[in-house]
Amino acid sequence: MNKKLLFGLFALMLCSLSYGQAFKDLYEKSIHENAKVEYPHLREADVYWSKEIWRIIDLREKMNHTLYYPTQPTADGRKNLLGILLDEIKKGEVNAYDVQDMNVNVTYADIEKLLDAGPKEMPQTDLDGNVIGTVIIDIPIDDKLADVKQIMVYEEWYFDKKHSTLGVRIKGLMPISVVPNPATGRLDRVRLFWIKYDEFRDAFAKQEVFNRFNDAQRLSYDDLFMQRRFSSVIFAESNVYDNRAIADYMVGKDVIFESDRIKNQLQNWEHDLWEF
Numbered sequence: 001m002n003k004k005l006l007f008g009l010f011a012l013m014l015c016s017l018s019y020g021q022a023f024k025d026l027y028e029k030s031i032h033e034n035a036k037v038e039y040p041h042l043r044e045a046d047v048y049w050s051k052e053i054w055r056i057i058d059l060r061e062k063m064n065h066t067l068y069y070p071t072q073p074t075a076d077g078r079k080n081l082l083g084i085l086l087d088e089i090k091k092g093e094v095n096a097y098d099v100q101d102m103n104v105n106v107t108y109a110d111i112e113k114l115l116d117a118g119p120k121e122m123p124q125t126d127l128d129g130n131v132i133g134t135v136i137i138d139i140p141i142d143d144k145l146a147d148v149k150q151i152m153v154y155e156e157w158y159f160d161k162k163h164s165t166l167g168v169r170i171k172g173l174m175p176i177s178v179v180p181n182p183a184t185g186r187l188d189r190v191r192l193f194w195i196k197y198d199e200f201r202d203a204f205a206k207q208e209v210f211n212r213f214n215d216a217q218r219l220s221y222d223d224l225f226m227q228r229r230f231s232s233v234i235f236a237e238s239n240v241y242d243n244r245a246i247a248d249y250m251v252g253k254d255v256i257f258e259s260d261r262i263k264n265q266l267q268n269w270e271h272d273l274w275e276f
Contacts, residue, residue, distance in 0.1 A: 029208070031218045036205040037226070039169065042160065050158040051266070052238035054245075056176075057151040063231040066210050066224065071146040078208055081221065082148045082175050085195060086111065086141060088203050096193040099174060106193045114192050115148075115177060117141040150176035150189070153232065157266055159273075166270040170197040170225055197225070234259040 059068035067081045079087070089096050090108045098104040112118035117139045124133045154172040159165070177190040204222035211219045224230065233256075236245040246258045 036201040046162040048161040054236040055232040099191040115144040149178040
């Protein structure tokens with residue numbers, strides 16, 4: 001009896017949580033009226049040094065869950081990072097670009113195919129398992145949001161000699177789908193598309209990201225990226241070898257050590273300019 005009672009209470013709690021989303025907020029949220037904060041003007045003559053960096057954000061890490069969840073749009077309109085990207089691309093207001101050539105646009109239909117979503121022709125069988133025809137099934141792209149578990153970030157670090165500061169600006173984002181391959185029994189990583197970060201900043205500034213520590217403090221996706229509230233691993237840096245990735249010349253644990261070396265080099269660069 002005790003087990004049944006506990007199970008009933010647990011089920012009641014779940015129902016209470018789900019129905020709680022229908023209650024009206026205590027106050028009106030204004031984050032949807034936010035505007036992006038413009039970058040300070042930067043002249044070419046003021047850039048004393050710069051370095052391009054590619055890094056991977058793994059959305060399965062706890063610190064990055066705010067970019068991964070919710071895997072389905074919520075009743076109050078909150079979406080994860082991929083959901084925002086797809087909505088803006090579908091509207092046609094911004095562009096997505098090919099992973100190999102950023103001069104080539106990628107359409108929303110192309111992205112559906114890469115995510116294995118959209119209309120698909122499936123075999124139709126009878127009760128005995130015999131194929132008797134085909135049927136068209138439309139797989140919603142929202143059902144595939146959970147498959148994107150990594151984001152590649154393309155950014156440029158620079159030293160502004162006018163203000164004597166080391167700065168960074170994100171130039172592009174690339175979602176990466178991580179799905180199991182039944183044929184090989186391994187995970188396939190499918191690079192979907194590039195987006196130019198500046199083209200999406202208006203949308204990011206108006207979309208709320210979950211704040212784990214305070215529901216009253218509004219935080220936008222643009223705030224998250226600009227304030228560097230994510231965990232990542234450096235994947236590559238600009239180099240003479242056609243910007244080759246670290247994994248192209250290192251193996252095993254040496255890949256991690258090389259990534260940490262580049263990270264520490266960036267952090268120490270500004271400090272090494274000064275003498276004490």
